[in-house]
Amino acid sequence: MAWNEPGGGNRDPWGSNQGGPGNQGGPPDLDEIVRKLQERVSGLFGGNKGSGSGGGGPSAADISFKTIGIILAGLFVVWLFTGIYIVDPAERGVVLRFGAYVKTTAPGPHWHIPWPIERVEIVNVDEISSFSHKAAMLTQDENIVDVELTVQSRIQDAANFLFQDQAPTKTLRDATETVVRKTIGGSKLDFILTEGRSAVAAMIQQGVQDLMDEYKTGLLVTSVNMQPAKPPEQVKDAFDDAIKAREDKERLENKAEAYANEILPQARGEAARAVADAKAYRDRVIASAEGETSRFNAIRTEFEKAPEVTRERIYLETIESVLSGGNMVLIDVPQGNSLMYLPLDQIMRKQQTSASSSSGTSMLDRSSNTQDSSRTASTPIRDVSRERRSR
Known part of the structure; x- marks a missing residue:
């Protein structure tokens, strides 16, 4: 039966009768409830459970x-203190405030506003990754x-690596595929198979790095190792x-x-030697001609001074030069016994000496000297004979 129905005993929902003594049937006292709650809390922290109004010390509250x-x-x-953190030499710390960079x-050691205001992402920037x-x-x-x-890379910019690209590693692979096809497609087969392998690898590395910088992935391509291409x-x-x-x-x-x-150095040497011989022969001929000219001018000067004496001297020198080289012996015996002793050993020795002395002279010089001597001696001989006939 309900508390307010007839026969319910005038009971209230607070568990007390309204008509009881001491006004037990009224609603509960809220101040009393709060006081009891404070006593319980202060009891948990070592305070007095009483009201404390009787003592002179501080209250429990x-x-x-x-x-x-x-x-x-x-x-x-x-x-x-939870905001203190240390970054290793191979790492970088990225500080985020409410999720923003x-x-x-x-x-080194650093401090940031602790969680949940700020947090730190530690990124290893020296670790080399390859694929x-x-x-x-x-x-x-x-x-x-x-x-x-094989492409090797590492993190260059930690902030770009975390926030600028959603998947930097996938972007690196896609960029490598693009650059490799572009580079190989622009090169000839012989160049790729032979001396162009290192050049192709360098071009691929530079192209991939340009794309990484353009996309702001924060990655650095450290090396591109290309294996020998095969058909x-x-x-x-x-x-x-x-x-x-x-x-x-x-x-x-x-x-x-x-x-x-x-062959070429040998041919050049022979050509240089031939040119040097020709120059030497030219100089020798020029010097000989100049000497003959000087000698002729000297003889002409003497001839103008004493023509007769000069003719006689030229004639005798010419006859001497012509007869000195021969093996003919002339004997002028007008009368008497023509039998006489000939020193054949001396004649033979003289011939050998003249032959050895003439061997050091070239045929060209010898022929030129002979022709010059004959030309020089021809006129005086004729002149002398003509003079003698006139006499």
């Missing part, structure tokens, strides 16, 4: 508020070649034959170049 303040202050200090800190890329591609001269390379297995034998033919061509060209380097 004052003690409880002071204790709570000390605890809160200690908790605040501990909370501030604030700054990047260098290696391999392999694909069959078409070259500029429409040949298919298998290319395999597809279906045409490998033909490519091997072509490479062997190219090597034979280079070997023959090197051999021909070595032969040319051996």
